[in-house]
Amino acid sequence: MKIDIITLFPEMLEGPLGHSIVKRAINKGLAEVRFFQLRDWSNDKHNRVDDYPFGGGAGMVMKAEPLAACIDELCQTTNYDEIIFLTPDGQTLNQNMANELSLKNNLLMICGHYKGIDQRIRDLYVTREISIGDYVLSGGELAAAVLADSIIRIIPGVLGDESSALSDSFQDGLLDAPCYTRPAVFRELSVPEVLLSGHDAKISAWRHEQSVQKTKERRPDLLQ
Ligand code: ADE
Numbered sequence: 001m002k003i004d005i006i007t008l009f010p011e012m013l014e015g016p017l018g019h020s021i022v023k024r025a026i027n028k029g030l031a032e033v034r035f036f037q038l039r040d041w042s043n044d045k046h047n048r049v050d051d052y053p054f055g056g057g058a059g060m061v062m063k064a065e066p067l068a069a070c071i072d073e074l075c076q077t078t079n080y081d082e083i084i085f086l087t088p089d090g091q092t093l094n095q096n097m098a099n100e101l102s103l104k105n106n107l108l109m110i111c112g113h114y115k116g117i118d119q120r121i122r123d124l125y126v127t128r129e130i131s132i133g134d135y136v137l138s139g140g141e142l143a144a145a146v147l148a149d150s151i152i153r154i155i156p157g158v159l160g161d162e163s164s165a166l167s168d169s170f171q172d173g174l175l176d177a178p179c180y181t182r183p184a185v186f187r188e189l190s191v192p193e194v195l196l197s198g199h200d201a202k203i204s205a206w207r208h209e210q211s212v213q214k215t216k217e218r219r220p221d222l223l224q
Contacts, residue, residue: 001104001155002032003148004078006070007111008049009141010035016145025158033148038062041070050114059115067110067121080108082127086140086147087112090129095170097130098150109147111140173222177210 005013017023017033025031039047043065050060071083081104091097101107110117110126122129132143152158154165169176180191194206215222 001030001102001152002034002078002106003109003151004034004036004074004080004107005109005111005144005148006036006038006067006074007141007144008038008113009111009139010037012139012141013145013148016142017148021153021158022149025152025155028157030155030158031152033152036070036074038066038070041066041073043069053115057115061115062112062117062121064118064120067117068124071108071110071121071125074108078106078108080106083108083110083125084128084130084147085110085112085117085122085126086132086143087116087129088131088134088136090131092134093130093132093147093150095150095168098147099154101147102151102154107151109140109144111144113139170222172211173215174208174211175214175219175222177207177214 007013013033013035017026022031022033026033038049042049048063049066050062053059053061074080082101084107086109110121130143130147132146137143159165165171167176180195184191184196192206194202197203212223
């Protein structure tokens with residue numbers, strides 16, 4: 001899986017995608033992540049990539065030409081399955097979407113900044129628009145990092161324990177059951193007996209019951 005990201009702020013992505021599970025996936029050769037500084041495709045002598053919005057109003061708009069030039073150049077060497085624009089007015093990211101995207105070979109993500117990108121880039125190139133939630137961030141970088149992380153961690157072979165991605169909250173439409181580790185008693189709070197029983201079927205049943213209970217309480221919408 002290759003993920004290419006067009007951004008004005010690659011440093012905002014290097015941190016989140018340079019550690020832990022994502023780093024391990026990259027080191028194992030299971031994922032490749034590349035950042036492209038959009039300013040390198042500016043044809044302006046001051047390297048500007050934004051301009052005033054037609055019709056007036058607050059905020060600058062990212063110009064079409066540098067984005068088109070950058071995307072065109074990347075498309076010459078990579079056949080992208082999806083060209084994704086991160087935007088608060090996109091489809092809200094969920095686990096099903098991450099699962100689906102983790103099966104693709106090549107993804108291109110575009111991070112907007114300022115007021116947004118020229119609509120014609122969305123019309124001409126973008127195949128998918130994704131939001132990470134109903135709030136507005138300063139730009140698409142943190143959203144791209146969240147999306148890339150959610151995809152990379154479930155690529156087969158990335159997690160040591162293959163089953164642990166499958167038992168995550170949301171993977172079966174339920175929130176995760178509580179988990180415990182040693183010591184068995186901490187500040188007078190004991191681990192539920194069943195988890196110490198060694199009885200796999202009983203443990204599975206307990207976890208399922210806890211998941212259903214928690215989902216009913218916190219996210220009844222998921223049970224519908
Ligand atoms: N850019 C700004 N806010 C965003 C959000 N919530 N999701 C995706 N991209 C964004």
